[in-house]
Amino acid sequence: MSINWFPGHMAKARRQIEENLSKVDVVIEILDARIPMSSQNPMMNEIVKNKPRIVILNKSDLADQNMTNQWMNYFKSIGTYPIALDARSNNVLKRIEPVAMEATEEMFQRMEARGINRRPIRAMIIGIPNVGKSTLINSLAKRKAARTGNTPGLTKSQQWIKAGNNLELLDTPGVLWPKFEGDVGLKLSLTGAITDRVVHLDEVAIFGMKFLIEHDKETFDTFYKITNYDVDDIVSVFDAIGRSRGMLMSGNEVDYEQVTNRVVYDIRNGKIGRYTFDEVNDDN
Numbered sequence: 298m299s300i301n302w303f304p305g306h307m308a309k310a311r312r313q314i315e316e317n318l319s320k321v322d323v324v325i326e327i328l329d330a331r332i333p334m335s336s337q338n339p340m341m342n343e344i345v346k347n348k349p350r351i352v353i354l355n356k357s358d359l360a361d362q363n364m365t366n367q368w369m370n371y372f373k374s375i376g377t378y379p380i381a382l383d384a385r386s387n388n389v390l391k392r393i394e395p396v397a398m399e400a401t402e403e404m405f406q407r408m409e410a411r412g413i414n415r416r417p418i419r420a421m422i423i424g425i426p427n428v429g430k431s432t433l434i435n436s437l438a439k440r441k442a443a444r445t446g447n448t449p450g451l452t453k454s455q456q457w458i459k460a461g462n463n464l465e466l467l468d469t470p471g472v473l474w475p476k477f478e479g480d481v482g483l484k485l486s487l488t489g490a491i492t493d494r495v496v497h498l499d500e501v502a503i504f505g506m507k508f509l510i511e512h513d514k515e516t517f518d519t520f521y522k523i524t525n526y527d528v529d530d531i532v533s534v535f536d537a538i539g540r541s542r543g544m545l546m547s548g549n550e551v552d553y554e555q556v557t558n559r560v561v562y563d564i565r566n567g568k569i570g571r572y573t574f575d576e577v578n579d580d581n
């Protein structure tokens with residue numbers, strides 16, 4: 298991930314986003330529905346302040362539906378406007394437009410009371426790398442390619458792009474850095490938000506295996522066709538998968554690297570099932 302972690306870069310990215318915020322009526326914050334807390338920038342509340350905020354729980358096609366409903370309720374309860382979405386689908390404008398209108402209605406009524414005519418709603422998309430910002434811009438603007446740049450902040454030349462009749466978007470999304478504490482890095486990697494260089498992939502695979510064994514063991518066992526392993530001995534899980542899938546090296550040894558890559562790939566891409574790794578709890 299081409300993110301710079303230096304405080305100076307973060308401050309600059311934040312400043313650029315704050316400057317652009319003054320030009321918009323509503324913020325569209327994109328989170329990964331599988332990790333709504335871990336994919337949020339830790340300073341989001343401070344940065345967005347009192348602007349109405351639409352929270353897109355994106356990649357909801359890969360997340361646990363029941364947990365997504367819980368997260369929807371949570372985001373409603375804190376006064377934001379959540380939408381569970383697959384940014385690649387072709388109905389995103391229909392889903393977002395009415396919510397953007399609802400979120401800005403009060404502001405436009407105040408403007409009208411002062412004699413100012415209605416105009417299209419101006420919005421800005423913000424999120425950490427890989428949550429689907431460009432995909433959403435493309436879908437909203439019904440075009441093929443949006444400029445992608447995963448460096449936090451924004452590029453200099455900004456343009457408004459039209460999304461339907463009522464919405465205008467800044468063409469370059471604001472890119473923020475994720476937080477990086479506790480097991481957040483593991484979750485970010487497991488969902489593909491960060492590349493494999495930043496964390497040790499074997500730790501990510503172990504985290505994923507343990508999660509599945511704890512939450513959905515039957516599906517996990519069936520998917521890899523494994524039975525004989527010790528839940529408390531993670532090496533035995535690698536061995537079971539390696540032998541079941543024929544991921545072996547010379548001498549009939551299990552190729553742990555191959556198992557690691559496979560498990561991370563399968564979880565990341567929803568091959569085993571739909572999972573949400575962040576739970577709604579009192580700490581949110």
Ligand code: G4P
Nearest residue numbers: 355356357358382383384385426427428429430431432445
């Ligand atoms: P970014 O601008 O925030 O960095 O993210 P971007 O749109 O580039 O999306 C990152 C990856 O996530 C892309 O996959 C994209 O197709 C995928 N994606 C975006 N939204 C959704 C969604 O709602 N559901 C699912 N399942 N995937 C989504 P990629 O493999 O990196 O690229 P591509 O080969 O799909 O183009």
